[in-house]
Amino acid sequence: MAPLVGPSGRAGRQACSGHSVGKLTDRAAGKEVTVSVTPTRQHSGYRFAHVGGRGPVRSRSLEPDGHRGDLVGDPQERPGGGILEFKNSNGAVRYGIKFLRPLADASKKQVLRRRDENDQRWKTGRAAQAALRDVLGKIERDEYVDPAKVTFGAYLDEWAKGLRLAPSTTSSYEKNIRLHIEPNLGAVPLSKITGTKLSAFYRKLETDGRRDHRAGQGLSARSVRYIHTIIPKALDAAVNDDMISRNPADRANPPTAKQAKAPEIHPWSPERLRTFLDWSRENSDLHAAWFTLATTGVRRGEPLALRWRDVDLDARTMAVRPSATLVKFKGGGEQITEGPTKTNKARVVDLDDDTVALLQAHRRERANLALQLGRDDALVFADQEGEHLHPERFSRTFRSTVTWCRKRLGKLGHVDLPPMIRLHDLRHTHATVLLRIGTNPKIVSERLGHASVTITLDTYSHVLPTIQRAAVDQFHAAMSADHKYQTSISGAVSGDPGVGVEALTSGVAPNMQNARAATVSPLKITAAALAWERSPTPPPWSRDL
Known part of the structure; x- marks a missing residue:
């Protein structure tokens, strides 16, 4: 009007x-x-x-x-x-x-x-x-501020300035805003951002989103979903600032969690891991680092921030507290910083005898180079001046070491060569080996520093078929007639709820004696026996184990 x-x-x-x-x-x-x-x-x-x-x-x-x-x-x-x-x-x-x-x-x-x-x-x-x-x-x-005049890019820039996140996370947000979000949506008024526009933006990234040496190719669903985690947070802030009344990202269609699932991992077998470590012992200055990563399953940044005061060689433990991270700044420049671990929790990892002996020798070697390199506050894995190793160069050095190992061993006639893997795959190798030999997933989760055992099981689902087969075999052994978990039932009358069960005798599972015959199954008997075994009063036969 x-x-x-x-x-x-x-x-x-x-x-x-x-x-x-x-x-x-x-x-x-x-x-x-x-x-x-x-x-x-x-x-x-x-x-x-x-x-x-x-x-x-x-x-x-x-x-x-x-x-x-x-x-x-x-x-x-x-x-x-x-x-x-x-x-x-x-x-x-x-x-x-x-x-x-x-x-x-x-x-x-x-x-x-x-x-x-x-x-x-x-x-x-x-x-x-x-x-x-x-x-x-x-x-x-x-x-x-007139919402119609505020662009999404301008608001993102202001929002990013107020973030209170780990430096590496802030740097990652700024990088994705600069490379992907602003070039596509930066000029759009904040009030014009819709779920439909965001969905189209995500599809575009999946077909033509790369901005590196592979420009013209699409980003992975995992990368696009990560970008989607940034946008809703910024739009939530816009809602709180009364710039918009609702978050349009709630109506967007990003890649699903299933589509964005990490690619299947390809860990080394124990034999291939031993082949590589045996070769690197004589051919790599960073052998102690490769060995420690393989035997503890720590993340890349965790050993790079490890100090001698965190390692108790007498108790054979290693306290994982900070983590080294590479922070890249807008316009160039970078810095290595120490911050909390990925889950923001410290943990203690037990060390095996070989790792303890190797770290003892490594500390002596460092102290021989310079006395201060062996002090309690010195970094365990550092350069000649005692400064942090560059995380990205650390990863590239590992790949070049694996490449050199394959070439040298190939010339010597080795057939089962360790395939090319990433540094992070040493962590996957550690977890996979532990799970395949029957280690409780909860213990594996604690060693890896996962937030929950669910993450461990989801990440290493490729190992589950092997674990299931082992579990079936163990259950069969537990139910066999000549095993300690004898499952014969005497005196039970099927369907008569008044008849008790003389299950496993009083020396094996007395907590089942008053059970009703109609409710008893072999699985319940085995579970009851295991529960009693863990009780404060152990069964008599436990002394024979």
Whole structure:
């Protein structure tokens, strides 16, 4: 609706004082409109009614005391703002708001809005009034920013500046915002971001999202899902800042968790691991580091932040506390920092005898280079000056070491060569070997520093078939007639709930003697025997184990 212009200031008040009929000019239509004017209460504005827009429109002011009156006159003279009521093409009544927005030169500009920050029309006068009150409050507090003028890229930049995350995480967020989000969505007004736009953006990344030496290829579903974790957080902040009323990312369609699952891992077998470690002992300056990673399953950054005070060679333990991380800055530059581990929890990892002996020899070698390199506060794995090893170069050195190992052993006629793997696959190798030899997954999870055993089982699901086969064999052995877990049942009458079960005799599972025959199964008997075995009063036969 185009504004109507009438007499302003004192002239306007004098011209419109009392109940009278006057003329106003519709700028858009270039014509005069006859209006009936009456004074409003407790202020110097005026009421009017006119025809404009796509249907009958009434412009009403919102006074400081809450009084609503139809308004006429110069916008600069109007207190507060106004609520517009109009009909759309279907005849439905909708509402808009108008208000004076301060400009940088201390002047004011009248703003007319028919839609909210989500591009939706106000359906009730109450909703429009609430929106107007909110805008006027922000203007009074000097907090008003027109959502229609704020781009998603500009808001992301401001949001990223206030993040309180680990330096590496902040760096990763900024990198993905700079390389992927801003080039595609940065110029889009924040209020125009929709679930449909985000879904299309994710599909584009999957087909043509890479910005490195493989530009033109798509990002993996895992990478796209990571980018999706950034966008909802930023839009949640926009909701909290009253820039938008709801988070459009909730309606987006990113890659599912199943689609974004990490690719299948290919760990070394114990034989191939031994082949590599035997070769690196004589051919790699970082043999102690490779050996420690393989026998403890720690993450890359954890040994790079390990200090001698964290290693108790007498107790054969290693305390994993901080982790070394490479932080890259926007515009270039990088820094190695120490922060908490991935799960933000310290843990103690037991060491085997070979690892203890190797670390003892490694500390002597470091101390021989320089006395300070063997002190308690010195890094266990460091450069010649005692500074952190560069994490990315550390990984590249491992790959080049594996490549050199394969070439040398191949020339010597070795057939079962260790295949190329990443440094992180030493961790996978450690976990896989432990699970295949029957180690409790809970113990494996604790050694790896996983947040829960569920993560361990999900990550190493490829090992589960082997574990299941071993479990079936063990169960069969437990149920066999000549095993300690004898499962013969005497005196039970099937279907008679009053008949007790003489299961395993009182020397094996007395906690089953009062069970009902109809409820007993071999699985329950075995479980009861195992539970009693772990009880404070062990069964007599446990002394024979």
